[in-house]
Amino acid sequence: MALQEVLLDILQKERENLLHEWVEEFSVEEQEEEYRYYDDFLGFFEECVKVGLNFEAEETKDLIYFLEKFIEIKSDELFFDMNKSIYSCQVKFPILRALKDRVSYEELEEVILFFDKVTGEIVRDLIKRDKELQASAMDELEEREAPIAKVWENTIMVSIVGTLDSNRVLKIMDKILDRLEHDNIDYVIIDIGSIYQVDNEVARQLMKLNNAVHFMGSTAYLTGITPVIAKNLTHLELNLGDVKTFSNTQKAMENIINVQRSNRSQ
Numbered sequence: 001m002a003l004q005e006v007l008l009d010i011l012q013k014e015r016e017n018l019l020h021e022w023v024e025e026f027s028v029e030e031q032e033e034e035y036r037y038y039d040d041f042l043g044f045f046e047e048c049v050k051v052g053l054n055f056e057a058e059e060t061k062d063l064i065y066f067l068e069k070f071i072e073i074k075s076d077e078l079f080f081d082m083n084k085s086i087y088s089c090q091v092k093f094p095i096l097r098a099l100k101d102r103v104s105y106e107e108l109e110e111v112i113l114f115f116d117k118v119t120g121e122i123v124r125d126l127i128k129r130d131k132e133l134q135a136s137a138m139d140e141l142e143e144r145e146a147p148i149a150k151v152w153e154n155t156i157m158v159s160i161v162g163t164l165d166s167n168r169v170l171k172i173m174d175k176i177l178d179r180l181e182h183d184n185i186d187y188v189i190i191d192i193g194s195i196y197q198v199d200n201e202v203a204r205q206l207m208k209l210n211n212a213v214h215f216m217g218s219t220a221y222l223t224g225i226t227p228v229i230a231k232n233l234t235h236l237e238l239n240l241g242d243v244k245t246f247s248n249t250q251k252a253m254e255n256i257i258n259v260q261r262s263n264r265s266q
Helices: 003-013 015-023 028-050 058-074 086-090 093-099 105-145 166-182 200-215 227-235 249-265
Strands: 148-152 155-162 187-195 219-223
Touching: 003 015, 003 028, 003 093, 003 105, 015 028, 015 093, 028 058, 058 105, 093 105, 148 166, 148 249, 155 166, 155 249, 166 200, 187 200, 187 227, 187 249, 200 219, 219 249
Parallel strands: 155 187, 187 219
Antiparallel strands: 148 155
8 A cells, every 4th residue: 555545544544543642742631722733733734645745735835834823822842842842843753653564664754754844844934933033123123222203304313222333333324324315314413312321432433424424415413412421522532523513402403494594595
């Protein structure tokens, strides 16, 4: 009897045996739920058997999708933890035990290889999903730490929160330059009132921001210069060059409005 016929015979005629063997791995309280889950799994696997355990078939993709959703419900721990990896390692065992002495070693290897491929694909999908979630979380965090908003005619403001290093400045700079390239922006207010510490490194990064804005034909205004920041800049003898500085955003806006009025009257 061919492998496909043996598997279908087991899945259709010995399904209860497989289900009862599976639920024995769980506590009495879990068995009813696990019975339903494993019955669904066997149903998806049966469809894969009907197409010859073709890994590229839609039926296999459906099985993988089912297991991934199942893992989301049950938690990744039961899939990745070596001591609890019920669904990645042991899910195939009732089927393999039922196949014992009914098929050749090569046919048994074919079934094992199929499950290994399914497991590998799930692992890749889960890792990719986690990386995408981490990247999305980082993007959201960066957006919160340096949001850009249009606050006046031809004027945007970026508020920098936290620390400021060369890597972060490059990201903020890219965001600002993108706005300058696509929008009609003449003035950029950079608020540093929420930066944790101002030192030589921060001053150099602020100069980079100012220069980048200047090279795009716009003017940068540095606001949020608190007494503490002013003392630090003085104590460290830091020079911000021709950067326009203000204690708060309101004063910067007043200066911008006056400059705009002056330009219009000329």
